[in-house]
Amino acid sequence: MMSTPITIPKEVPSNSALSYDFLREEGIKTIQELAGTSWTDHNTHDPGITILEQLCYAITDLAYRLDYDIQDLLGDNLAAHQELYSAATILSSSAVTWLDLRKVVIDIKGVKNAWIEKITPENIISASNLHPTPKGLYTVIIEKDDLIDAEGNMLQTIKKRLLECRSLCEDFEDIQLLDKQKIRLGGTIEISNQTDDIHLLIADLLYKIQEHLSPSIRFYTLQELLDKGKRTDEVFEGPILDHGFIDDDELEEQIRKTEIHASDLIKEIMDVGHVVTVQDLLIQSGANDGKNWVYYLDTTKTPTLDINATLQSLQFRVQGLTATINTEQVLKNYQQKVLTSATQKNLNPAQKEMSFSVGKDRNIANYYSVQNQFPDNYGIGTLGLPDSLTDKRKAQAKQLKAYLTFFDQLLANTFSKVANFQKLVSFTDLDYRTYFNQSLLGVVEGLEDILVSKEDYETYLTNVSSITLESLQRKNKFLNHLLARFSETFSTHVLGEPKEGTDVLDQEQRLIEDKMQFLQSYPLISANRGKGFDYSKPHTNDTNYSGLEKRIALKLGLEEQETFFMVEHLLLRPKTTDQHTLETYYQSIEITAFKEAENELNTECIIPEHGFLKGEQIRITQNGTYDGIHMIQSITETGFEINIPFQEGGSNDTANCQRIQPDIKHHLFSEPITSFEASPNTGHTFCNTIHSLQIGDAVTIVGAEEYDGTHKVTNITETSFEIEIPFNQVYTTGRFMQLDTTEDLYSLQLSFVFPEEKGRYQDPVFQNFVENTVREETPVHLTTYVHWLGADEIEMFTKAYQDFVVTINKR
Structure with missing residues (x-):
């Protein structure tokens, strides 16, 4: 197919700044609207029309430069091109769907296929309760690659990769490596006498059967998927893989087999060239479980063709005569085919990414004064006026030059702004200017003669380009445009309430920095x-x-x-290894005795049964000698030790102890009780807290020994609820949660x-x-x-x- 040659179009776009005729026509329309009664001569000889025509020509020059491709507008600025995120960078994502997770696992060396299955809604039994299985738990089922034997490290590698891309509020309960269920085939296959190499044909046939039993997942290059008609956004959807791209449609078709149909196997065999007939096909795995039609698989294993056993059970005939097969040659051909067809091959970056070229420096800022385009008789171009002319004529030329310099400056600044386009849309460049001026000195002939002060002119250019509140607000608008391209917004509430004396410029600059950091x-x-x-x-x-x-x-x-x-x-x-529930974690436990520990600096607290751990903090109460907060130093057969010497003659009988170690579940699933207060009702206590309880609700209180347990709410106020238990001033704070065994937390x-x-x-x-x-x-x-x-x-x-x-x- 011949490529279309690049040419300049014969027809200039109408209604566009690229069209000189369109601009001139629009200019004359505007003149007629604004000065229709006083300006009636719109012919070429009119000086005003000449000025209009020169400005229109300059604007078309600007429009052509704006029409450059984006890479040329950015020029050869590598930093600016790096802000154009590549397709792989901006279109890909972490694993989101089950297909994504399958791809991530299949991409691991040694994994042939993988399936993600939701945990069935059975009960998980913890140490003390039955808990319904939470949503978001999955089992990962792995089929190993026959070419790689790395089972020892494979589970760790798979778990590591899965946790790196785990979705919010999802987790993997189990990873199962499937064992192989060897399948062998029996029967007779008739082969045409026209085959060139029967051993190669049989190897092809065996490979085709194996691929039917356990299909390989193919990895593609970027170009291969684009050639298949996939859109760019479809190709890069999901996680980036080391070995290329997987076609979603193909992956969805690869479901776990639960049964093998003889008709499907016969079709696969018949698709191999030079196979004439298949007779008495038998499917077996065990000793006496042969099936001629449907064979049901072991769902805890993955089927694989037993090549050696199949070669012993299958007969190959050519023109009714049994062919003699060299088993070693068939196996050699089969292994070669397996190695050749292996799909897990590392791709180079060019095969997984769309490249783009860096643009050329078009020198967009270069400005050629409109004054140089005027006819020589105007006396404002490079030739100027003859010395013989009157001072009045020379003054008139200077007046026109000064008038046109106003337009020159506007146009030159606009050219400079286009040249600095990459700065306007940059979210890494710390230059926050949005106005870019350039000097006309050396561009407009004789400019020095009409300037009041060259220094003032240069100061003007510097001041206009300086950072002001307006320029910062404009920079924020440019960043808003970039955010909008990603369907993102950024609120000014991010700054909070302005502090007294806060500089407005600092506020705007802080907002710019936050937006730039977000875009980066x-x-x-x-x-x-x-x-x-x-x-x-x-x-x-x-x-x-x-x-x-x-x-x-x-x-x-x-x-x-x-x-x-x-x-x-x-x-x-809850896990099966968990020893505590929300209700039992802070439970008060009785210490039956104290005795001297082997370490003389410690005291052993005797508790027949407990679930304390070394390093936990506890509070001991109701014992004057040992009351206080202690850290458990070690666990013994009969209790635990605390770091305080045993007190001979002290109070060494009973006491109570209770955890005070903070537990994250109690902060999230319960609410604080700020204080306890005696109720006017005798034998009742008010628990002060913000709540939404009703009379009759059941609550569980923890962390306040005398109040710990389940209670019924007998009365409520806006800031407290009442329970039926005598007030005890020893306990000042605790935590409570509404008791609802059906709630999924x-x-x-x-x-x-x-x-x-x-x-x-x-x-x-x-x-x-x-x-x-x-x-x-x-x-x-x-x-x-x-x-x-x-x-x-x-x-x-x-x-x-x-x-x-x-x-x-x-x-």
């Missing part, structure tokens, strides 16, 4: 907006945060010290925790903006909770969160 991070926060954090890695790493956390932080313009926490409830789900839920007494978070307007931003940015299928904690509680929560991250990292 956009490929990451766009691709990972639904991605959770990788809990197998330390959470202290600046890069190991969920995409949503990064996105919200940038949308809020948060500085390094303005921290917050996001917790996925699913990661708090873990599925598709997120909690955000902010310190309400820190920095801009103290501003009620900013708090409202924070909550709106969190809800706007969180994926719509997730339920969001926002918690504002005071200084003491945020300190406890921070410790609980750190413990949670350490604990989950060990799963």
Whole structure:
């Protein structure tokens, strides 16, 4: 196919700044509207029309330069081209769908195929309760590649890769490596006598059967998928893979086989050239389980063709005579075909990315004065006027030159602005100017003769190009345009309420910086907006945060010290190894005795049964000698040790102990009781807190020994609820949660925790903006909770969160 030659079109576009005739016509129309009664001569000889024509010509020059391709407008500025995100950078994303997750796993060396299955809604049994299976849990089923035997490290590699792309409020409960179920075939295959190499034909036949039983997933180059008719956005949808691209349509067809049909196998065999007939086809796996029509597979395994057994069971005939087969030659041909057809091959970057060329420097700012285009008799061009002319004539020429210089300056500045287009739309260049001027000295002949002061002229050019409130506002508008291209907006509420004495320029500049930071991070926060954090890695790493956390932080313009926490409830789900529920974690336990420990600096607390761990903090009460807060130093067969010497003659009989170690679930699933107060009703206590309880509701109280347990609400006020238990002034605070055993606390839920007494978070307007931003940015299928904690509680929560991250990292 011949390419169309590049030529200059014969017809100039009408109704365009590229058309000189259109501009001249529009100019004359404007003259007629503004000065129709006094200016009636619109012919070429009229000086005003001559001026109009020269300006129209200059504007067409500007329009042609604006019509350059974008890479030429950016010129050879490499930094500007880097801001044009490539297709792979901006169109790809982290794994979102099940297909995406399958691709990620199949891309791992040693994995032939993979399937993601939702956990069935059976019950998961914890140590003390039955909990319905939360939504968002998956099992990953892996079929190994026959060419690679790396099972030892494969599970770790797969888990690592999955956690790197785990979606918010989703997790992988189990990863299963399927064993092989060897399938052998029996029967007779008639082959034409015209085949050139029967051993190569049989190898092709066996390979075709194997691919039917366990199909390979093909990886494509970018060009191969484009040649198949795929759109660019379709090709780059989903995660970037090491080995190329997988066709979604093909992957969806690769479902797990549960049965093998003899008719399908016969079709595959008959598709091989020179195969004449297939007779008495038998499908077997065990010793006596042969089937002639449908063979049902073991769903815990993946089918694979037993090549050696099949070669022993199959007969190959040529013209009715049994052919003698060299098994070693067939196996050699088969292995060669398998190696040749292997699809997991690393591609070079050019095969996975769309390249673009850097533009040319078109010298767009170069300006040629309109005055040089005027006829010589005007006396304003490079020739000037003869010395013999009168001073009046020379003065008239200078007057015209001064008048036209006004237009020259506007046009020259516009050319300069076009040349600096990359600065106007840049989100990395720290030059915030939006006006770009250029001097006409050396461009307009005799300009020095009409300037009052050359120094004042240069000062004017500098001042117009300086950073002002207007220029910053214009820069913000340019950034808004870039954000809008990604369907993004950026609110001025990000700055919070202006502080007294705050400079307006600083506010605008801060807004520009926040928008630029957002755009610089956009490929990451766009691709990972639904991605959770990788809990197998330390959470202290600046890069190991969920995409949503990064996105919200940038949308809020948060500085390094303005921290917050996001917790996925699913990661708090009960496990079979969990020893405590929300109700039992703070439960008061009786210490039956105290005795001297082997370490003389410690005392052993005797508790027959307990679930305490080394390092936990506890509070001991009702014992004058040991009352107080202690850290458990070690666990013994009969109890635990605390770091305090045994007191001979002290009170060494019973006491009570209770955890005070903060636990993240209790901060998120329960509410604080700020104080307890005696009720006018004898034997009742008021629990002071903000609540939405009704009379008759059941609540569970924890962290306040005498009040711990389940209670019925007997009375309520706006700021408290009443329970039927005598007031005890020893306990000042605790936590409560409404008792509702049917409530799902873990599925598709997120909690955000902010310190309400820190920095801009103290501003009620900013708090409202924070909550709106969190809800706007969180994926719509997730339920969001926002918690504002005071200084003491945020300190406890921070410790609980750190413990949670350490604990989950060990799963």
